[in-house]
């Protein structure tokens with residue numbers, strides 16, 4: 615969605631007036647950071663927080679300069695310690711279903727952003743928090759990060775996609791073990807299972823996230839948008855159809871100004887200047 619300047623202004627006003635549980639900032643040129651900001655409850659997700667996340671994604675879509683999104687939690691202890699249990703304790707079955715559907719919709723929206731989305735997991739990523747991290751393109755973790763789907767301790771199932779994304783990420787057997795035991799795992803264990811790409815000391819996590827994001831910003835954004843589609847849409851296709859999609863999008867990438875500049879720069883032995 616591209617908004618005219620006036621519309622963007624009004625969205626920014628909405629943010630100023632109504633975003634308290636979510637912060638969205640451009641922390642370097644092209645690099646945005648979305649922070650879940652409820653540190654008193656370890657950044658647990660309630661209905662208001664999900665609604666604000668939706669607004670933040672509207673703002674992000676309207677920001678044509680956005681090239682990478684970092685997602686993290688406020689404070690040093692927790693990324694997100696799950697859906698808000700106090701909020702869930704008051705829901706009827708139909709309200710529980712609606713809450714799950716809303717979380718699913720918004721996490722899917724995050725996951726299918728055109729730009730890369732990187733989770734910086736700075737502490738607990740439990741239940742809905744683990745599900746949020748898994749909706750990002752990949753995860754960088756602090757040494758103190760902890761992951762798990764402890765819903766079985768509460769008598770409920772995962773509801774924001776955990777049973778599906780965990781299985782795709784770590785395989786059926788390990789996902790099943792973690793889901794039926796509710797066991798909380800360390801960052802080291804998560805790295806071994808392929809849930810996490812890298813682990814850093816807590817105080818270096820943001821700097822490392824920024825370094826990686828800056829590397830992405832320096833590349834062709836049009837090529838990155840197409841590559842993200844290839845990986846996301848291709849993983850649920852059979853290999854033949856996935857390869858057809860790859861040759862189609864490969865052809866499409868030849869229509870971009872970035873392709874002209876990238877190849878010209880190589881032939882002229884200079885760094886490319888992408889659009």
Ligand code: CO8
Pocket residue numbers: 654655656658695696697698699700702710711713714717738740741742743764765768771772773774
């Ligand atoms: N919801 C609400 N409040 C929370 C949550 C949560 N998920 N997690 C922590 N808090 C609150 C605590 O109640 C406490 O509040 P207060 O200070 O007012 O007592 C504050 O945060 C600090 O927490 P603790 O004192 O418990 O801190 P500890 O360091 O002792 O423990 C833990 C940290 C281990 C993370 C612990 O807080 C804990 O176990 N939290 C719950 C973790 C959990 O079970 N998460 C999964 C929830 S279920 C879920 O996410 C399902 C998602 C799908 C939803 C589908 C929609 C229906």
